[in-house]
């Protein structure tokens with residue numbers, strides 16, 4: 001086995017938890033402009049070093065597209081490759097190059113177990129992009145006008161449409177880490193898009209659960225949670241709630257009124273403030289402890305927006 | 308609805324994710340001797356304030372038992388109630404007092420969905436204990452002799468046996484948070500035991516997955532992952548590995564050679580160093596990104612113990 005540096009990413013399925021895990025040694029090397037900065041580092045210095053800022057395009061991994069789509073220097077949004085990707089876009093179709101080991105495990109009991117035969121491996125094929133939401137270091141997503149935020153959402157939509165043309169891509173996740181305590185390593189406003197060759201177990205469990213609920217009750221389980229106590233805000237096309245069994249304090253779901261199963265046809269979004277620590281109990285059981293009742297969180301959030 | 312202070316804990320099942328979440332306002336009030344200590348706080352001062360230290364027993368919630376089981380002042384281990392429990396041990400049997408709402412949801416499609424009808428709630432019945440592993444503030448679990456560590460494990464066993472006599476307790480989790488970065492709020496060496504009235508979805512998924520694997524292959528999926536590359540150490544009764552699809556860097560599983568499904572008959576343990584941050588992608592998908600290949604982690608861990 002090679003050194004971690006030289007190794008390509010790999011997806012492994014744990015036969016005990018039945019979950020896929022992405023192994024990606026390259027990720028360990030990504031920089032952070034939050035960590036280990038001396039307290040005297042100024043905003044200007046941070047900006048001078050930031051590859052996501054206007055004029056620093058050459059410090060980034062290749063661009064996929066920009067908005068507006070001109071070649072001039074005045075872009076508003078850039079969608080680029082992640083320089084330290086969790087998955088590799090240059091591997092060929094995974095089912096061809098890296099067959100799943102033991103797709104049909106021997107159905108006969110074997111008194112001498114052959115160690116390792118229970119494992120599934122997939123080459124780490126997939127896409128990992130960064131969406132730079134503004135050319136200006138000091139601007140956050142919340143500083144943008146509603147129209148500009150709309151342009152960011154349309155950039156996600158365009159990229160998801162491109163990714164979904166790949167037969168071997170089975171799932172695309174758009175996510176945004178805001179601030180160091182949420183795990184972000186870069187302070188310049190951005191989000192990320194990861195396209196996977198598998199559907200994560202959580203996602204299929206969620207779909208199965210919603211499907212089961214619909215078959216049992218004829219209703220949509222997301223519509224069903226929208227009780228008045230939990231409502232934060234609503235508009236013509238969307239409503240925002242604290243979910244009835246919120247996993248995290250002040251968790252927010254933004255739900256479209258129109259039913260749709262894909263984000264690029266406008267699915268919901270989740271906003272999860274990282275105020276609590278996921279520790280031993282949550283890791284062991286997957287069952288979370290939330291100190292804030294959802295109806296209390298919704299009340300606070302309604303008051304915040306009215307003040 | 309009352310104020311968060313006055314409210315008893317509640318378990319709610321999210322019909323979208325199909326997971327139980329514990330709501331426990333009392334948890335928000337628990338103290339921490341890691342956070343907001345001034346840098347001049349000395350070990351001695353910390354010790355003077357610590358309710359888990361010898362002589363401070365009166366600052367703790369009631370004791371369940373001590374080891375050795377005398378009433379004298381010289382205990383080695385104390386199992387006590389958690390003063391800020393996630394669940395309430397004084398509620399009666401949950402199925403009697405807090406019926407699951409809509410156990411048989413209306414199977415007919417309803418054109419006017421009644422908001423909130425898709426939710427399941429259970430009174431927050433359960434047990435939440437703390438195991439104080441040593442009377443001395445400065446002693447960590449790793450400072451104890453193998454025999455003393457054995458006594459801690461036997462205290463877990465005894466408490467699990469007590470808890471399992473309750474009909475409505477369906478699952479018991481023993482866990483230990485070591486250090487502030489792992490989420491611990493108290494520095495005095497301790498672990499916790501939570502007994503739940505439900506089986507968490509992750510746990511039943513794990514059991515289903517292992518069951519399925521056994522039925523397909525006639526083998527135990529845990530035995531199957533024990534390939535040589537992943538082995539860290541072994542003894543007569545146990546072996547320690549980095550799991551083939553480890554979710555976290557340097558994750559360790561300690562597995563008994565003897566097959567058993569319950570911890571109090573000596574099940575496995577997991578040790579999960581919190582070196583990475585669980586951020587947007589992991590929360591969204593449940594699929595984790597691990598920068599360290601398990602065979603590399605196992606190599607490092609083998610070398611550590613030989614040095």
Ligand SMILES: Nc1ncnc2c1ncn2[C@@H]1O[C@H](COP(=O)(O)OP(=O)(O)O[C@H]2O[C@H](CO)[C@@H](O)[C@H](O)[C@H]2O)[C@@H](O)[C@H]1O
Pocket residue numbers: 030031051059060061080081082083084085130176177183184185186187192583584585586587588589596
């Ligand atoms: N010059 C350059 N060109 C292109 N891309 C560049 C670049 N310099 C840095 N990058 C990339 O920019 C991204 C910034 O992303 P974030 O700040 O949202 O969090 P990150 O992905 O580091 O990790 C957080 O999110 C992930 C996923 O949820 C968690 O696994 C992890 O623990 C958590 O810290 C990084 O992925 C980095 O690789």
Ligand SMILES: Nc1ncnc2c1ncn2[C@@H]1O[C@H](COP(=O)(O)OP(=O)(O)O[C@H]2O[C@H](CO)[C@@H](O)[C@H](O)[C@H]2O)[C@@H](O)[C@H]1O
Pocket residue numbers: 276277278279280281282289337338358366367368387388389390391392437483484490491492493494499
């Ligand atoms: N005088 C006293 N008598 C009795 N008990 C006392 C006490 N003073 C404090 N306690 C209890 O002692 C426990 C110490 O536990 P830990 O330090 O392992 O982490 P904690 O449970 O706070 O939270 C971590 O673990 C949980 C569960 O994984 C996560 O939900 C959480 O986010 C994470 O920070 C606390 O639960 C506290 O309620």
